Amino acid sequence: MTISRNSHLMDGIALSKHLRHDIARRAAALTAHDITPGLAVILVGDNPASQVYVRNKVKACADTGLHSVLEKYPDSMGEAELLARIEALNHDASIHGILVQLPLPAHIDAHKVLEAISPAKDVDGFHVANAGALMVGQPGFWPCTPYGCMKLLESINYELKGKHAVVIGRSNIVGKPVALMLLQKNATVTVCHSATANLKAMTLQADVVVVAVGKRNVLTADMVKPGAVVIDVGMNRNLEGKLCGDVDFTGVREVAGFITPVPGGVGPMTITMLLVNTLEAAERLAHAKAAS
Numbered sequence: 001m002t003i004s005r006n007s008h009l010m011d012g013i014a015l016s017k018h019l020r021h022d023i024a025r026r027a028a029a030l031t032a033h034d035i036t037p038g039l040a041v042i043l044v045g046d047n048p049a050s051q052v053y054v055r056n057k058v059k060a061c062a063d064t065g066l067h068s069v070l071e072k073y074p075d076s077m078g079e080a081e082l083l084a085r086i087e088a089l090n091h092d093a094s095i096h097g098i099l100v101q102l103p104l105p106a107h108i109d110a111h112k113v114l115e116a117i118s119p120a121k122d123v124d125g126f127h128v129a130n131a132g133a134l135m136v137g138q139p140g141f142w143p144c145t146p147y148g149c150m151k152l153l154e155s156i157n158y159e160l161k162g163k164h165a166v167v168i169g170r171s172n173i174v175g176k177p178v179a180l181m182l183l184q185k186n187a188t189v190t191v192c193h194s195a196t197a198n199l200k201a202m203t204l205q206a207d208v209v210v211v212a213v214g215k216r217n218v219l220t221a222d223m224v225k226p227g228a229v230v231i232d233v234g235m236n237r238n239l240e241g242k243l244c245g246d247v248d249f250t251g252v253r254e255v256a257g258f259i260t261p262v263p264g265g266v267g268p269m270t271i272t273m274l275l276v277n278t279l280e281a282a283e284r285l286a287h288a289k290a291a292s
């Protein structure tokens, strides 16, 4: 008989609730000094998933006392017009964070658009100035999803120093930045990807596995060291149309020490860290004003 040993869940909903309480308190303190943190969200086109994401971002702002504006544009919007809107928001004193929802329509150069956002208002952390700041360990804005992964690890008081962290996925939005964040916390980091020769040999050595591929069942129970911490960044639909991550949750939870569920793990943390970044953008401005 095998004894089932379920791992501990890392609950992103509960952690978000806790963090958002503090965000609301800090936002109210700034508002009392006539600075209400403000986020501008730009959506171009009618991608259904993007519509849900931006609605959730705007709602999260309202729930925590942040000001937000949602600018929706048709798919036909030209690149120059979008760049002009960003330039105007860069100079808008009521806006501390600017987020351009991705993906953008194919006729718009996303890289050019992201580089047009002032790094001081780049609360998504996608500008090369912020990516560079993360690489050299300087203050800047960390991208929200990997930042949320780090907060989840912090919430279980996980000591990364000397541990082996394996990241699966090398995207600019999650894989690469989370690898740098783990490295900054003194983990030994291995980044695996679609061309990795023997993924299982890597993951079996891992104390922490972060999976950010965008494909179901990338990590199965036989690939996990007993007691390891597993963070699932994936957001997929299974054959029944139910939301699921990149990890075979049912199998892996029997082996792992800690695991994030999907939904309810990393997902809610992404928006929470967007609120944190927007709040920090406003706080930095308030401190700069107070010092001048």
Ligand code: GUN
Residues within 6 Å of the ligand: 099, 100, 101, 102, 103, 124, 144, 145, 270
């Ligand atoms: N599309 C999917 N995820 C994200 C995100 O974190 N930020 C932006 N701007 N667009 C996205």
